[in-house]
Amino acid sequence: MNPQPPPVGGPKPRVSGLNCPNCGGSITLRALGQASSVVCEGCGSILDAKDPKLQIIQTFHRIVSSDPPLIPLGTRGKIRGTDYEVIGFERRTITVDLVEYHWHEYILFNPYKGFRYLTEYQGHWNDISICKELPSMSSSFNISPRVNYLGESYQHFQSADANTDFVLGEFPWQVRVGERASVTDYVHPPRVLSGEKMAGEVTWSIGEYIPGRDVWKAFNLPGSPPAAIGVYENEPSPFRANLKAVWIGFAALAFGLLVMMIGFDVFAMNSSVFQGAYRFTSGYPRAEASFVTNTFELGGRPSNVEVTTSTDLQNNWIYLNYALINQDTGQAWDFGREVSFYSGYDSDGSWTEGSRNAAIVVPSVPPGQYYLRIEPEADTVHPPVTYTVEVRRDVPVSSFYGIGFLALLIPAILITWRSASFEKSRWSESDHPHSPIIPEGS
Amino acid sequence: MTQPTATCPNCGAKIVFKWSSSVQTVCDYCKSVLVRTDIDLQVLGKVGDLPPDISPIQINAAGVYRNKSFVVIGRILYEYDQGGWNEWHLMMNDGGSGWLSDAQEEYGVSFSSKPSAGQALPGESQLEVGRELTWDGTTYTLSVITQAYFRGVEGELPFKFWDKSDMVFADLRSSSRKFATLDYSDAEPALYLGEFVEFEDLKLKNLRKFEGWS
Amino acid sequence: MFRQIYMLYGLLILATVGYAQYNGWSLDTMNQLKNVPKSVRDNPGSYRSVYSGYHHYTGGK
Numbered sequence: 001m002n003p004q005p006p007p008v009g010g011p012k013p014r015v016s017g018l019n020c021p022n023c024g025g026s027i028t029l030r031a032l033g034q035a036s037s038v039v040c041e042g043c044g045s046i047l048d049a050k051d052p053k054l055q056i057i058q059t060f061h062r063i064v065s066s067d068p069p070l071i072p073l074g075t076r077g078k079i080r081g082t083d084y085e086v087i088g089f090e091r092r093t094i095t096v097d098l099v100e101y102h103w104h105e106y107i108l109f110n111p112y113k114g115f116r117y118l119t120e121y122q123g124h125w126n127d128i129s130i131c132k133e134l135p136s137m138s139s140s141f142n143i144s145p146r147v148n149y150l151g152e153s154y155q156h157f158q159s160a161d162a163n164t165d166f167v168l169g170e171f172p173w174q175v176r177v178g179e180r181a182s183v184t185d186y187v188h189p190p191r192v193l194s195g196e197k198m199a200g201e202v203t204w205s206i207g208e209y210i211p212g213r214d215v216w217k218a219f220n221l222p223g224s225p226p227a228a229i230g231v232y233e234n235e236p237s238p239f240r241a242n243l244k245a246v247w248i249g250f251a252a253l254a255f256g257l258l259v260m261m262i263g264f265d266v267f268a269m270n271s272s273v274f275q276g277a278y279r280f281t282s283g284y285p286r287a288e289a290s291f292v293t294n295t296f297e298l299g300g301r302p303s304n305v306e307v308t309t310s311t312d313l314q315n316n317w318i319y320l321n322y323a324l325i326n327q328d329t330g331q332a333w334d335f336g337r338e339v340s341f342y343s344g345y346d347s348d349g350s351w352t353e354g355s356r357n358a359a360i361v362v363p364s365v366p367p368g369q370y371y372l373r374i375e376p377e378a379d380t381v382h383p384p385v386t387y388t389v390e391v392r393r394d395v396p397v398s399s400f401y402g403i404g405f406l407a408l409l410i411p412a413i414l415i416t417w418r419s420a421s422f423e424k425s426r427w428s429e430s431d432h433p434h435s436p437i438i439p440e441g442s
Numbered sequence: 443m444t445q446p447t448a449t450c451p452n453c454g455a456k457i458v459f460k461w462s463s464s465v466q467t468v469c470d471y472c473k474s475v476l477v478r479t480d481i482d483l484q485v486l487g488k489v490g491d492l493p494p495d496i497s498p499i500q501i502n503a504a505g506v507y508r509n510k511s512f513v514v515i516g517r518i519l520y521e522y523d524q525g526g527w528n529e530w531h532l533m534m535n536d537g538g539s540g541w542l543s544d545a546q547e548e549y550g551v552s553f554s555s556k557p558s559a560g561q562a563l564p565g566e567s568q569l570e571v572g573r574e575l576t577w578d579g580t581t582y583t584l585s586v587i588t589q590a591y592f593r594g595v596e597g598e599l600p601f602k603f604w605d606k607s608d609m610v611f612a613d614l615r616s617s618s619r620k621f622a623t624l625d626y627s628d629a630e631p632a633l634y635l636g637e638f639v640e641f642e643d644l645k646l647k648n649l650r651k652f653e654g655w656s
Numbered sequence: 657m658f659r660q661i662y663m664l665y666g667l668l669i670l671a672t673v674g675y676a677q678y679n680g681w682s683l684d685t686m687n688q689l690k691n692v693p694k695s696v697r698d699n700p701g702s703y704r705s706v707y708s709g710y711h712h713y714t715g716g717k
Contacts, residue, residue: 033496114547132638242658253666290700304680334687363682404673
């Protein structure tokens with residue numbers, strides 16, 4: 001009978017407590033042996049995590065206290081349904097046009113799923129993992145305007161050299177403060193494809209924009225996340241998705257408006273119920289200018305009434321007081337119209353001012369027998385004016401449709417403008433601030 | 443299925459082969475590396491201490507790859523300047539042999555492949571990053587050339603793997619999840635074709651437990 | 657989300673335009689009066705209009 005065989009494999013890993021060879025401070029290893037380097041929080045030395053004696057790889061002057069990680073090391077959170085622990089943190093800087101931009105990277109670890117990364121820049125967060133597939137042009141690290149990855153087209157956003165400022169915790173690679181990498185970002189909001197070339201080796205990672213409050217929720221962090229400043233390279237546009245839909249909606253609504261306009265044009269009565277021709281002369285002594293017309297019938301449903309005045313004015317004006325009076329009910333609408341027309345000839349050519357005709361629309365007039373009381377007015381002495389008055393029942397009012405069209409157009413224009421501003425803001429941070437906005441197809 | 447059994451020539455312990463085509467195994471008791479010849483088992487040497495196990499995968503773990511179930515029966519441990527990785531030997535349910543590479547929990551399943559007739563594999567000196575090669579209709583780009591060192595073996599392997607010094611591996615990637623590996627550990631380069639998989643796709647059971655993690 | 661709000665708004669505009677046209681609304685300003693006596697037909701001068709007395713030279717060269 002054989003005794004129990006010794007257990008398979010090597011010794012079991014645990015979150016081990018070790019001491020820093022430089023300062024003696026205690027080192028916590030959370031990544032269960034997977035990390036390549038670990039940073040001593042006490043003295044800032046980078047140690048070789050694979051070496052049981054934790055040999056010192058590099059020491060650097062700590063400047064951590066001014067910029068601590070927003071998610072403390074050791075915090076666990078759920079990303080995409082899996083629990084991860086924050087085991088490492090670093091701050092990196094790129095310099096563009098003599099301005100320094102810092103961002104932060106958090107190393108997340110799960111013993112089954114491996115490593116994931118969270119980046120944070122001015123309140124914008126991204127959930128990043130290493131690509132399993134190669135993007136379309138990866139073999140050369142030359143910058144091209146577009147790259148394809150997993151069926152989506154990514155646009156070049158920025159290329160720069162990134163410097164690692166300081167590090168905390170554990171890293172799956174041998175990190176060094178001051179190490180430089182060439183980084184190139186291609187965006188297809190909400191995703192970003194990032195290529196990094198360090199020491200000759202190229203790594204591609206794919207990131208997706210994640211709002212700060214989702215990070216806070218995932219890691220159960222107290223308080224609220226820092227406010228996001230500006231528009232980030234792959235921040236999804238709250239407008240883009242709706243833009244096309246709104247313009248299609250506009251087209252449908254404008255078409256509806258057109259149909260309505262044609263419909264009313266066809267079905268409105270637009271009947272001429274009265275016409276009269278008159279002559280206004282300046283008499284001496286001044287006689288009573290007002291007079292009443294014969295009665296006429298306004299039929300149909302309560303609708304509008306258009307009163308048109310057509311004159312033969314020439315360099316003259318006339319003012320007409322109108323009253324549309326219901327013979328039976330005594331209801332009246334009181335309105336006036338000035339008609340003036342002037343023309344001449346000067347050094348620029350011939351000119352005209354005003355119009356010989358005027359029209360006014362009386363609203364919601366109930367059906368019945370009506371007449372007009374007309375009182376013309378003019379200069380005390382004036383040449384005789386001949387004018388005709390026409391009354392039409394139920395006319396289409398084209399200005400409604402004009403106003404309606406504008407009312408439909410304005411929100412569509414507003415949202416287009418806001419979307420354009422958003423994109424302009426996004427691209428202002430890139431290598432191509434004046435690039436035309438390329439529409440995102442699917 | 444009857445499993446062939448034998449006796450360890452070093453310590454006399456019972457050796458059970460889970461896979462009929464295994465060529466090499468390691469005695470659980472005395473850690474001797476044993477190779478099957480036509481007649482008996484030969485001792486090649488003894489495996490030293492293995493590094494702490496940090497992979498969730500262990501011998502006897504089981505899973506599924508593309509509707510074929512497998513059991514993990516062996517492993518080769520490699521090391522290189524940035525760390526190490528495991529190649530787990532899989533016994534597929536159709537009797538074949540596969541490999542699950544496990545590097546910092548990036549998983550890939552691959553199988554030994556033969557290039558189509560007439561297509562020669564490049565020699566070690568012909569390797570350069572960026573070079574494109576095509577097998578089975580897929581174009582691969584050479585991404586990394588790694589100088590690796592033999593660190594240890596465990597369990598059953600389909601070939602003899604011992605007394606290795608440094609060897610070169612070429613990793614090739616594609617625009618899909620497919621990858622290829624050129625293995626220069628032997629005189630003749632060997633080709634493995636496979637694809638990267640997500641941890642959950644393998645539906646692994648009987649994994650190593652980690653303190654503090656479910 | 658914008659789309660739904662916009663469509664709702666647009667339909668409201670269309671409904672308003674249709675209602676306005678059907679009920680004979682007008683954009684012109686005027687005065688409504690009640691109980692105009694029937695005697696105005698015989699004596700139009702007795703009607704006092706809000707707009708009368710408009711002595712206004714409005715221009716021209």
